[in-house]
Amino acid sequence: MLEQVIFFTILMGFLITVLLSPVFIPFLRRLKFGQSIREEGPKSHQKKTGTPTMGGVMILISITITTLVMTGKFSQPSVETYLLLFVTLGFGLLGFMDDFIKVVMKRNLGLTSKQKLLGQIIISVIFYFIFKQSELSTVISIPLTDISFDLGWGYALFIIFWMVGFSNAVNLTDGLDGLVSGTAAIAFGAFAVLAWSQSQYELSIFSVAVVGAVLGFLVFNAHPAKVFMGDTGSLALGGAIATVAILAKLEIILIIIGGIFVIETLSVILQVISFKTTGKRIFRMSPLHHHYELIGWSEWRVVVTFWTVGLLFAILGIYIEVWI
Secondary structure, three states: OHHHHHHHHHHHHHHHHHHHHHHHHHHHHHOOOEOOOOOOOOHHHHHHOOOEOOOHHHHHHHHHHHHHHHHHHHOOOOHHHHHHHHHHHHHHHHHHHHHHHHHOOOOOOOOOHHHHHHHHHHHHHHHHHHHHHOOOOOEEEOOOOOOEEEOOOHHHHHHHHHHHHHHHHHHHHOOOOOHHHHHHHHHHHHHHHHHHHOOOHHHHHHHHHHHHHHHHHHHHHOOOOOOOOHHHHHHHHHHHHHHHHHHOOOOOOHHHHOHHHHHHHHHHHHHHHHHHHHOOOOOOOOOHHHHHHHOOOOHHHHHHHHHHHHHHHHHHHHHHHHHO
């Protein structure tokens, strides 16, 4: 029964996105919701100017419908399911506002960094208060050890850091056709396996709903992309994966399973620190995926390589949690 629910959840999420795309993409074109490409980015990306963006709306619709329908088939949705959808849609709305300002109002930078950060913190704080009222655990366990500790109220700060950090990390990774779609599918697939192994079936259903949705999106987002997810999709996926990790009590293992997102973020941080302190750049361009483009790799080669590394990270995370 449960295996059938998982299968049909992936299938439903996939089909909703695939069926929405032929309608939604032309709609975005008619509205002239085309991507603006940064002038300081790789020159090869300039040809992508005008490609419809904000496709993350399709992902959010698919995740929401699939999660509610399939969770309802299995049991009554619990507070955890609603928390997952709240964070996903909340960060998605924040990303939508950012995309809307960029595309419609022609302000290339979208929301200011302070506005975006404030929105992320507000969503994270609301999540924490609902989390606390539901008497969910504030204990963090360190993988490969017997060490665990209860952060108490300090868990609120941890939640803010984790949600803001990973939503921005996934956002930074979203720079090549299909890169985030593929790496997100792999990471959420790993959490689906771990949640299943812990009998946290609602978390598993949500995770595979995301897998189905982003794989459906990948059909149209793979190189050469016909649509981009925009901040609408990337911020939502980042917030969602942090929430899954928190609710599954696998907070630290997210660093491994989401290793690609972590590495991409570190590449930006290291680049900024190096340039400000020494005047020299470590990479030809950050985030890291642009560095490989500029040393001569094709976009598709970069994406497939990052998918492969992401898969290895996911397998390592599962191995640590399940078999060690």
